[in-house]
Amino acid sequence: MIGEPLIVCDGVEYGYGEAQDGLALRGVSLQVSAGEHVAIIGPNGSGKSTLARHLNGLLRPCAGTVRIRGMDTRDPAHTRYIRQTVGMVFQHPDSQMVATVVEEDVAFGPENLGVPHAELHTRVREALEFVEMWDYRDRPPHLLSAGQKQRVAIAAVLAMRPACIVLDEATSLLDPRGRADLGRLVAGLRRQGTAIVSITHLMDEAAVADRVVVLGGGLVVAAGPPRDVFGDAERLAVLGLDLPAATALALRVRREIPDFPVDLMSVDEIVDAVAGRAAS
Amino acid sequence: MTASHGVTSAVGARAATGRADEALIRVEDLWHTYMAGTPFAQAALRGVTMYVCPGEVVGVIGHTGSGKSTLIQYLNGLLRPSRGRVVVAGYEVGRSNSGIEAVRRLVGVAFQDPEDQVFEPLVGDDVAYGPRQLGLAVDELRARVRWAMEAVGLPFDAFKDRYTYTLSGGELRRTALAGVLAMRPRVLVLDEPTAGLDPVTRSDVRERLLTLCRRDGLTLVLVSHDMDEIAGLADRVYVLHAGAVVASGPPREVFARPDALAPYGLLPPYPTQVCMRLRARGIPVRGDALTIEEAGAAIAAALRATR
Numbered sequence: 100m101i102g103e104p105l106i107v108c109d110g111v112e113y114g115y116g117e118a119q120d121g122l123a124l125r126g127v128s129l130q131v132s133a134g135e136h137v138a139i140i141g142p143n144g145s146g147k148s149t150l151a152r153h154l155n156g157l158l159r160p161c162a163g164t165v166r167i168r169g170m171d172t173r174d175p176a177h178t179r180y181i182r183q184t185v186g187m188v189f190q191h192p193d194s195q196m197v198a199t200v201v202e203e204d205v206a207f208g209p210e211n212l213g214v215p216h217a218e219l220h221t222r223v224r225e226a227l228e229f230v231e232m233w234d235y236r237d238r239p240p241h242l243l244s245a246g247q248k249q250r251v252a253i254a255a256v257l258a259m260r261p262a263c264i265v266l267d268e269a270t271s272l273l274d275p276r277g278r279a280d281l282g283r284l285v286a287g288l289r290r291q292g293t294a295i296v297s298i299t300h301l302m303d304e305a306a307v308a309d310r311v312v313v314l315g316g317g318l319v320v321a322a323g324p325p326r327d328v329f330g331d332a333e334r335l336a337v338l339g340l341d342l343p344a345a346t347a348l349a350l351r352v353r354r355e356i357p358d359f360p361v362d363l364m365s366v367d368e369i370v371d372a373v374a375g376r377a378a379s
Numbered sequence: 380m381t382a383s384h385g386v387t388s389a390v391g392a393r394a395a396t397g398r399a400d401e402a403l404i405r406v407e408d409l410w411h412t413y414m415a416g417t418p419f420a421q422a423a424l425r426g427v428t429m430y431v432c433p434g435e436v437v438g439v440i441g442h443t444g445s446g447k448s449t450l451i452q453y454l455n456g457l458l459r460p461s462r463g464r465v466v467v468a469g470y471e472v473g474r475s476n477s478g479i480e481a482v483r484r485l486v487g488v489a490f491q492d493p494e495d496q497v498f499e500p501l502v503g504d505d506v507a508y509g510p511r512q513l514g515l516a517v518d519e520l521r522a523r524v525r526w527a528m529e530a531v532g533l534p535f536d537a538f539k540d541r542y543t544y545t546l547s548g549g550e551l552r553r554t555a556l557a558g559v560l561a562m563r564p565r566v567l568v569l570d571e572p573t574a575g576l577d578p579v580t581r582s583d584v585r586e587r588l589l590t591l592c593r594r595d596g597l598t599l600v601l602v603s604h605d606m607d608e609i610a611g612l613a614d615r616v617y618v619l620h621a622g623a624v625v626a627s628g629p630p631r632e633v634f635a636r637p638d639a640l641a642p643y644g645l646l647p648p649y650p651t652q653v654c655m656r657l658r659a660r661g662i663p664v665r666g667d668a669l670t671i672e673e674a675g676a677a678i679a680a681a682l683r684a685t686r
Contacts, residue, residue, distance in 0.1 A: 115545065142577040144547030190575065191492070244443045271575040272491065274443045274604045276644050300577050303649075339579035344649040344671065351675025356682050366649070370656045373678055377662050377685045 105263055105294055106131040106154055106185065110163035113149055123149040125317035126163065133262060136285070136295040138305035138325075141314030142339040147298045150314065151267045154296060155185035168262075183212065186256030190268040192248030193241075195255070201243075202227070202236040205255045212259070226254040230284060246277025253284060263294035271300060282307070302329070306343040306364040313338060326362045345369045402430035403566060403598055404454060404486070409463035411449050411622075423449040425622040426463070431566065436592055436599040438613030438630065440606070442644060446622040447570070447602050448491075454568050454600065455486035468565070487564030489556055491571045496555045502528075502546070503539030506557045513562075527561035532587055549580035556584075560591075566598040567591075573608060585612060606648040610634065610669040618643065635667035650674030657681070 106129075113124040124146045131137050131154075141147050152158040153165050156172035167184050170177040189195055198204035205223045214222065227233040230250040240248060249269055256264055266285070270278045282304070285295055297304065305311050311328040313321040315338050321328055329335070329346050342350070345363045349372070353359040359376075363369045411424040424446045431437045441447050452458040453465050459473030468485055470478035490496065499505035507524045515523070525535040531553040538550070546554060552572075559567065572588070573581040589612065591597040603609055609616055610630045618626040618639055626639035633639045634647040637655070646652060654668045654677060664681045668674040 143549035143580050145577075246443065268575055272571075275646060276442055300575065300581075302578075339577060341578035345653075347671050348650060348653060348675055348678075351671050352678050352682070354675070355679035359679075359682075366652055366656065369653055370660070373657055373682065374660050374662060376682055 104130045105133045105135075105168060106296075107166045108150075108153065108163070109166075111150070111153060111160045111165060112162040113146075113153065113158060113160055115149075121317075122161075123317055124153075124160075127314070127317070127319055128163075129312055129319060129322070131263060131294055131296055134289065134292045134294055135310065136289050136297070136308045138308035138311045139296065139298045139314060140300070140302065140305050140311060140340060141320075145314040146317040147314055148267055149317075151187070151265050151296070151298050154263075154265050155187055156181045157187070179212075183259050184261055185263045185265060186259055186261040187265045187267065188249065188252050188256055188269045190271055192245050192252060192272070195252040196240040196248065199239055200236070201232065201238050201240055201251055204240055204251060205258050208255055208259045222258045222260070223254075226257040227251075229257060229287070230254045244277065246273045246280055249273060249277065249281060250284065253281075257288075261293065263296065264288065266295065266297040266299075268298055268300065270304065278304075302341050302343040303345075303365075306345075313340065315339075325364060329364070330362060401432055403433045403468055404431040404600075405464070405466045406430070406450075406453065407464040407466075409450075409453060409460055409465060411446075411453075411458065411461075413449075423622050424463075427619070427622070427624055429617050429624060429627070431598060431600055433565075433598055434592060434596050435615065436589075436601060436613050438609040438616035439600065439602045439619060440604070440609055440616060440645060441619030444621075445619040445643075447619055449622075450619070451488060451490075451568055451570060451600075451602060454566070455488050456482040457488075484562065485564060486566045486568060487559040487562050488568040489559045489570065489572065491574070496558065497543050497551055500542055500544075501539070502533065502541045502543055502554050503535075505543060505554055506561050509558055509562045523561050523563065524557075527557040530560055530587060530591060531557045532583055533557060549576050549584075552576060552580075553584070564597075566600065568600040568602070570602045571604065572601065573603075573605065581608075588612065606634070606646065606651075610648045610651075618645070631667050631669055634669065653678075 108127055108129045111124050111127045112122055114122040127150055139147050153160060156178050159173050165172045167181045170181060172181055196204055197207050202223060205226055206219055209219055209222050227236055230253050232250050232254060240251060270281050288295060299305055306325045308325060311325050312319055320338060329342055332342055332350060343364055345365055345368060348369055349361045349363045353361055360372055363372055406427055406429045409424050409427045413421045413423055439447055456472045456479045465472040467482045470482050472482055497505050499508060503524060506527055507520055510520055510523050528535045528538060533553050573584050592599055601612060613630050616630045616633050617624050620643040625643060626633050634651050640647055648669055650668050650671050654664045654666055654674050657664050658666055662681055664677040668677050
């Protein structure tokens with residue numbers, strides 16, 4: 100499923116306003132391939148959200164380039180295509196609702212693209228069914244829970260048929276159940292070949308990605324598969340980041356049991372590792 | 380200027396945590412129905428009874444829709460009971476209008492998305508907004524703002540003239556918190572205080588909240604989805620489900636009880652989950668471990684014993 104590069108950032112620099120605090124991005128290079136799940140982690144103020152806003156041209160680099168399927172985000176002629184290709188879901192569910200009824204909210208994007216009526220209906224239905232919100236299509240969005248609103252926000256992006264969805268801390272205001280629902284949804288999107296870029300403070304969320312990119316002070320300071328990135332606990336601590344809980348627990352066990360494995364990423368893995376050793 | 384202002388007496392009470400008869404806030408059989416008397420009537424609170432003692436950290440957990448946000452609005456008199464009672468430091472909320480201002484001054488609330496509560500262009504002005512309404516002298520106002528900002532980890536001189544739109548998420552959250560603290564409440568009610576913060580900022584904010592409790596006698600009501608946060612901070616926890624309290628007690632006891640969380644779709648802290656799963660597979664580890672340290676030590680001990 101992972102194929103040609105969909106998003107290519109090359110030496111991206113960006114500063115806000117008078118740049119009294121210097122640049123928010125100081126030369127970020129990174130690629131996202133079709134169908135890939137990339138998690139971006141880093142402390143508050145490391146440039147994660149600024150980078151996310153570059154991925155569909157909401158922000159344009161001061162120096163360097165961002166290309167989506169080869170198209171430069173600085174060229175306004177490409178903006179429409181780029182926004183269709185890369186969809187964004189933000190942290191605050193409320194700020195993403197534009198219509199008074201769920202179904203219309205999801206139809207808003209494709210309608211603006213001029214999608215014919217019959218296809219519009221199909222797209223909206225498919226998108227809402229995918230996020231399991233079709234039964235709520237007649238509801239006003241403000242009566243939904245935060246988790247349900249985020250699912251509608253994802254449906255609104257899905258109805259645009261994007262190749263990639265960027266989730267900018269989309270789970271941080273959700274309760275554990277809303278978070279788990281969104282996690283399953285992301286897994287489903289990957290299975291059907293949609294690339295995911297998820298920006299998160301939750302290391303357990305980053306642990307399920309194909310690749311983790313660590314930002315610090317506007318630069319990429321580490322990148323690789325979760326097991327490699329989270330394998331370097333000291334480095335992460337210096338950067339002000341946690342380990343996934345499973346990895347932290349495994350490291351603690353290893354202090355007393357020197358040959359205990361530490362590249363564990365989930366509750367299941369750690370339970371199996373302990374049970375396997377206790378049985379042997 | 381010190382942080383005392385009449386709250387120091389609460390420090391001693393902390394040792395005797397959780398005695399209902401010395402409560403600062405008492406909620407008794409509280410009911411709330413939204414859109415009562417219409418076809419859309421929806422019960423949000425169904426007979427909630429809880430209490431908060433001086434100097435205590437009380438956690439409230441429960442899913443979206445469990446009634447947490449409604450409950451919070453009663454704690455400082457934003458809502459007034461039509462059925463049940465809310466008593467804050469002797470004032471009965473809703474009996475009359477007298478005392479409601481005192482209640483609002485005693486109980487400070489930082490709602491979820493505290494970013495929405497930051498509205499002035501400059502950080503210092505934003506933190507000063509609340510206390511300025513109290514008609515304080517300029518020196519006193521400045522001293523309060525300085526204290527509140529330092530208490531949340533925003534150095535006064537470096538941040539007072541910063542534009543709020545240039546702040547990072549963590550700095551914005553601290554600014555909102557400082558604005559509530561500058562009112563000098565005795566009770567601070569926080570809805571998801573560390574959601575969306577990075578791990579280092581999260582533990583820094585938690586440490587500072589604990590310091591305010593232990594050193595300054597602040598009382599804390601903490602609404603959170605983060606079970607690790609509740610496990611690390613709360614003296615007692617209430618589990619809310621469909622508008623009713625379904626379990627309460629110290630986190631170590633509540634989280635170890637299989638009937639207290641799972642039926643309501645809640646999960647205990649990660650280390651507790653791992654230990655419970657191991658016990659279910661016949662591995663003898665303690666079931667009430669709350670931290671990575673406790674769970675790790677328990678697992679290592681169990682592994683050594685099998686060799």
